[in-house]
Amino acid sequence: MALLTGSRGLWIAALVIAIGASGPWWLSVYILGVLTSAYYFGVFAMSWDLLFGFAGEVNFGPTFLIGLGAYGAAILNSTMGFAIPICLVFGVVVALVGGVLLALPALRLHGPYFGLVTLVAVLLLQNAIVIFAHITGGEIGMTVPDVLSISANVNYWYAFGFMVVSAIILFGLSRSAIGLILQASGQDAIEAAALGFNVTKHKLAAFCVSAVFSGLAGGMLVFYLGAASVDTVVDLSIAVQIIIAAVLGGRRTILGAALGAIFLLLADEALRPLGQLNTFVVSAVALAVILFFPDGMLGYLLHGREQ
Amino acid sequence: MLALQILIDGFAISALYGLAAVGFTMIFGVSGVLNLAHGGIMLVAALIGWFVASSFDTGPFLGAAVGILAGLGMAYLTYFVVVRPIQRSRILPAAEHEIFILTGTLLWGIMIQVLMNYLFTDNPVTMRPMFPGVVNLLGVRTPRNEIMIAAICWAVIGLLWLLVNRTRAGKQLLAASINPRGLTLLGFELSRIYLLVWTIYGVLAGLAGVLLASFLGVGSANAGQLTASAFSIVVLGGLGSVSGSLVAAYVVGYLETITAYLIAPTLRPIPALLLLVLVVYVRPQGLLGRR
Numbered sequence: 402m403a404l405l406t407g408s409r410g411l412w413i414a415a416l417v418i419a420i421g422a423s424g425p426w427w428l429s430v431y432i433l434g435v436l437t438s439a440y441y442f443g444v445f446a447m448s449w450d451l452l453f454g455f456a457g458e459v460n461f462g463p464t465f466l467i468g469l470g471a472y473g474a475a476i477l478n479s480t481m482g483f484a485i486p487i488c489l490v491f492g493v494v495v496a497l498v499g500g501v502l503l504a505l506p507a508l509r510l511h512g513p514y515f516g517l518v519t520l521v522a523v524l525l526l527q528n529a530i531v532i533f534a535h536i537t538g539g540e541i542g543m544t545v546p547d548v549l550s551i552s553a554n555v556n557y558w559y560a561f562g563f564m565v566v567s568a569i570i571l572f573g574l575s576r577s578a579i580g581l582i583l584q585a586s587g588q589d590a591i592e593a594a595a596l597g598f599n600v601t602k603h604k605l606a607a608f609c610v611s612a613v614f615s616g617l618a619g620g621m622l623v624f625y626l627g628a629a630s631v632d633t634v635v636d637l638s639i640a641v642q643i644i645i646a647a648v649l650g651g652r653r654t655i656l657g658a659a660l661g662a663i664f665l666l667l668a669d670e671a672l673r674p675l676g677q678l679n680t681f682v683v684s685a686v687a688l689a690v691i692l693f694f695p696d697g698m699l700g701y702l703l704h705g706r707e708q
Numbered sequence: 709m710l711a712l713q714i715l716i717d718g719f720a721i722s723a724l725y726g727l728a729a730v731g732f733t734m735i736f737g738v739s740g741v742l743n744l745a746h747g748g749i750m751l752v753a754a755l756i757g758w759f760v761a762s763s764f765d766t767g768p769f770l771g772a773a774v775g776i777l778a779g780l781g782m783a784y785l786t787y788f789v790v791v792r793p794i795q796r797s798r799i800l801p802a803a804e805h806e807i808f809i810l811t812g813t814l815l816w817g818i819m820i821q822v823l824m825n826y827l828f829t830d831n832p833v834t835m836r837p838m839f840p841g842v843v844n845l846l847g848v849r850t851p852r853n854e855i856m857i858a859a860i861c862w863a864v865i866g867l868l869w870l871l872v873n874r875t876r877a878g879k880q881l882l883a884a885s886i887n888p889r890g891l892t893l894l895g896f897e898l899s900r901i902y903l904l905v906w907t908i909y910g911v912l913a914g915l916a917g918v919l920l921a922s923f924l925g926v927g928s929a930n931a932g933q934l935t936a937s938a939f940s941i942v943v944l945g946g947l948g949s950v951s952g953s954l955v956a957a958y959v960v961g962y963l964e965t966i967t968a969y970l971i972a973p974t975l976r977p978i979p980a981l982l983l984l985v986l987v988v989y990v991r992p993q994g995l996l997g998r999r
Contacts, residue, residue: 453807457807459807459810459811506989509989509992510988510989510992512806512807513742513806513810513943513947514943514988514992516810517939517940517943517984517988518985518988520936520939521936521940521981521984521985522985524936524977524981525978525981525982525985528975528977528978528981531974532974532975588803637932638818638932641814641815641818644811644814645815648811676826677822677825677826678822678823678826680818680822681819681822681823681826684815684816684818684819684822685819687815688790688812688815688816688819691794691808691811691812691815692790692793692794692797692812695797695799695800695804695808
């Protein structure tokens with residue numbers, strides 16, 4: 402871990418940010434588009450990792466928070482016509498309220514029960530979207546009148562900047578006292594509580610942070626794509642992809658989750674010639690990583706160095 | 709009239725839900741594994757059974773038999789490729805095995821689903837009914853197939869009860885679910901018991917898949933939904949409790965049927981999901997759970 406926090410880590414980070422930010426000058430528009438989505442996915446995966454990797458709770462419903470943020474922002478924009486920033490803030494508030502409503506009772510549960518409740522939350526949201534089709538567009542989805550930008554470069558910078566800022570905040574949080582307490586309560590909740598830490602309060606805080614970033618990323622993704630639909634922000638397959646990305650990149654690293662997401666979406670594009678089977682190959686690779694390198698890509702890199 | 713129709717349809721669908729969930733809950737009870745590839749395994753049984761029955765003109769019974777075998781094979785593969793390596797892994801801390809089995813079987817389930825989608829497309833398929841014809845049951849015209857499916861489900865559940873409670877191997881299963889360490893100390897090998905429970909699970913999941921294909925029809929897009937519904941039924945009834953799962957299967961089956969008939973078919977899954985959330989909050993151990 403010293404690799405990521407020392408002054409050498411700062412140099413590496415600066416280099417990565419510089420290379421990433423200069424993308425539009427040397428990448429094709431097509432790759433820029435793929436990366437733009439991948440960066441939003443990276444934020445999804447990082448906020449999931451905060452909850453799973455640190456707090457030790459399997460959240461099968463990251464798309465519940467993402468979907469609330471995305472649809473909250475999209476509905477305000479299409480019905481009231483407010484400016485994008487206001488809609489994004491509204492989306493975040495919706496995701497936060499929904500997240501707290503879900504988490505307050507759900508955090509009394511552990512392991513599979515928590516997982517199931519979050520899974521059911523996604524299914525209920527999906528059903529609600531279909532039932533209120535006159536506002537949400539139902540299964541087809543809805544278009545939003547405003548978009549972030551029509552320039553691929555500007556969109557890329559928005560997404561990249563957003564991911565970098567989120568990564569800094571989430572990574573900082575995970576290295577702070579709060580992150581350590583979360584990690585402790587994930588590994589042994591009873592002992593953490595015996596040491597005097599309020600486990601539930603910290604987990605709730607983690608859930609809220611996760612909700613804010615997921616909701617904001619979901620809203621921004623909608624204004625990048627110009628549309629919100631169940632298939633892009635709510636469906637369980639999206640949740641699964643987020644989980645794969647975080648595990649692939651390395652749990653408990655935050656940055657690894659973003660790395661995993663970018664790798665996953667690029668691999669998905671590279672394997673496109675395989676047609677339907679590309680998901681098969683990607684899942685198989687993720688399964689192999691789980692079985693043989695459970696620490697993920699970044700975890701393997703870091704632990705390899707330490708030994 | 710409508711009430712009777714709901715009673716009959718609900719009974720059949722609930723029996724099928726129960727059969728599908730019993731194996732799922734047994735694996736959890738005996739080895740603590742939540743198999744999220746469950747829907748995928750049912751899917752394999754259903755699609756291969758349908759494929760054999762329809763393209764080789766073997767008739768529905770041989771097709772069903774091949775389908776069940778395919779489900780069993782898939783269950784073994786799941787155990788040996790995904791579950792056992794994680795259970796025996798030395799790199800992973802023991803406390804994290806559960807979380808890794810969840811993610812591992814989830815990935816495995818997706819692989820199965822995508823592969824089935826690739827081989828058989830995502831069009832839902834319906835097997836030719838094993839028992840054609842219609843029976844007039846107190847004025848309600850009911851397909852004979854539906855009645856027979858409910859009967860088969862209950863016969864198999866009855867056999868399972870006999871196996872668990874009346875045979876030596878079954879008692880070992882029971883003992884393993886109560887206290888695995890005690891059983892090992894008595895000189896029984898746990899891995900053999902795990903293998904047995906996965907065999908039972910494979911047969912049950914395969915049979916449930918085949919019957920589902922013959923009753924409602926199955927497509928590769930259903931795999932996630934099948935896993936989610938088995939998972940909810942099992943949690944509703946109490947993880948690891950077989951009788952709880954059966955009760956929960958009937959609660960969910962009837963709730964869904966009543967909603968579909970009286971309110972709207974599109975709202976079908978919602979009341980059951982809400983009930984599940986409620987029960988999990990108020991009584992996390994489920995209806996008949998032990999903890």
